[in-house]
Amino acid sequence: MGKLVQGVWHDVWYDTKASGGSFVREDAGFRGWVEEGEGVEFAAESGRYHLYVSLACPWAHRTLIMRQLKGLEAHIDVSIVSPDMLSEGWEFTESEPLFGATRLHQIYTRAKLDYTGRVTVPVLWDKKTQTIVSNESSEIIRMFNSAFNSITGNDNDYYPLSLRNTIDEWNDYIYPNINNGVYRCGFATTQQAYEDAYHSLFEALEKIESHLRRSRYLAGSQITEADWRLFTTLIRFDAVYVGHFKCNKKRIADYPALNGYMKELYQIEDVKQTTDFYHIKRHYYYSHTGINPTQVVPLGPQLDLDSPHGRESIV
Template identity: 75%
Template sequence: MGMLVQGKWHDQWYDTKSNGGQFVREDAGFRDWIENSPEARFKPESDRYHLYVSLACPWAHRVLIFRELKELTEHIDVTIVCPDMMHDGWKFGIPEPIFGHTKLHQIYTQAKPDYTGRVTVPVLWDKKTNTIVSNESSEIIRMFNSAFNDMTGNQDDFYPKELRPVIDEWNEFIYPNINNGVYRCGFATTQDAYDQAYDSLFAALDRVEEHLANNRYLAGNRITEADWRLFTTLVRFDAVYVGHFKCNKKRIADYPNLQGYLKELYQYPGIKGTTDFYHIKRHYYYSHTMINPTQVVPNGPELDLESPHGREQIDE
């Protein structure tokens, strides 16, 4: 994992020393919006936008899920980076189709030659203006949720107005404690920083487990954005985070409600096809040599995600 400084690539890991051993995630550098309005710079149009993603990354996975849910697969094409992220950062197996670049950081400097910051996925590229619209996953999924509705006819709404306060509340709780919490455990470089992240992570999982005992989804009986944002962490938890990131108090499989909930989301139409466990395990175990210097990728675990989930009874 490296970064660009004034458009020059540096193979530089996160600076945890200045944060007392804690991992602090950098904010996204591109935050524009696709809007269905005459004045918008970025308008919803078929074949105008291109996604650069990693199948390993939970943030990019959110965007792939919404591309599937909102029937945008025929309108927004995708380039997938290799799972191995080494000294050059994210790379393409073959040159990407727009410019022929071989490294993701070249897409960033194509948009902004003097860019300074981390080079992350997802990246939403505009082929009309030749720039990056956004590399903030939480905002890209909201664009996908609503901006293209008139074009596709898909009116499914995963951020309905009446549920926004409860969705936002869950997002604000889950992001620091669970989504980013696993990284705060895995990338911590002091015992105190790890202990704090570990305790917050499992306290949060305990709270969600309790909530799901009487609620089919986070916002009640309707699946929303908050569920998909949590899903991409849960589906990686037992395969990677338990061992590689030392999140080993419990597996998701040890939480009856969370496990059933995870299985239901995994079995939702189209979602299994967005989930690639080879890329997930290969990326984390092979790329993070400071955590796993041997780069040995474990064969297990066996995951039970396709058996009956039993969540229907919550609505009865």
């Protein structure tokens, strides 16, 4: 694990000293936008963009789900990094197809020779201008949701105008408390920072559990972007976050509504195809040697994700 400083790779763990033991996630460095239309910097075109992902990473997982649900497989190709993220950061098991790079930081310095920042997935690369469009998953999924509609003919809308306020409110609540909340538990280096993160995480899960008892999805009867953003954390929770990140007050399996909701989303074939528990468990337990120095990867838990979700009667 490390970062680029002026284009040079340094193998360093997160610095939590400056923030009293709390993990603070760095803002993404590339914030371009793929759009429909002529004369724009990054125009939506079939075959022009390449997506670098980790199957372990919840942020990258969002982009893979949206790529499938929006029928973009034939239009945006993908490279998958190795689950093992060690002294060189994210690496490719076999070199990636565009440049034969073996490390993801080489893609970042191709885009910006003197880049300073963390080298994260997902990354959306533009083959035409030879740069990174974006390394911010929340923005990549918005682009996938609408920019390629006239190419794919797929109008499914996961960020509909009428629900945007509700979706934004859920996202703003779920990001700090749950998506990043599990990391704030796991990467905390003081007891207090861990406990603060733990309490806000489980308070948020309780709140969503009661909401989902009456509501089929977060924003009502329709699946939206907010659900996909929550889902990628939930599906990793019992397998990794309970043990490795000490998020162990309860499992998702102990929350009937959240568990049924998660299973319903998982059982969508396109979504199941993007979920890889080998990469998920291997990455966290093998890569975070500060947390798990033996690198032993647990065999369990046995997950029950294919049993009936029981959510049909909820509107």
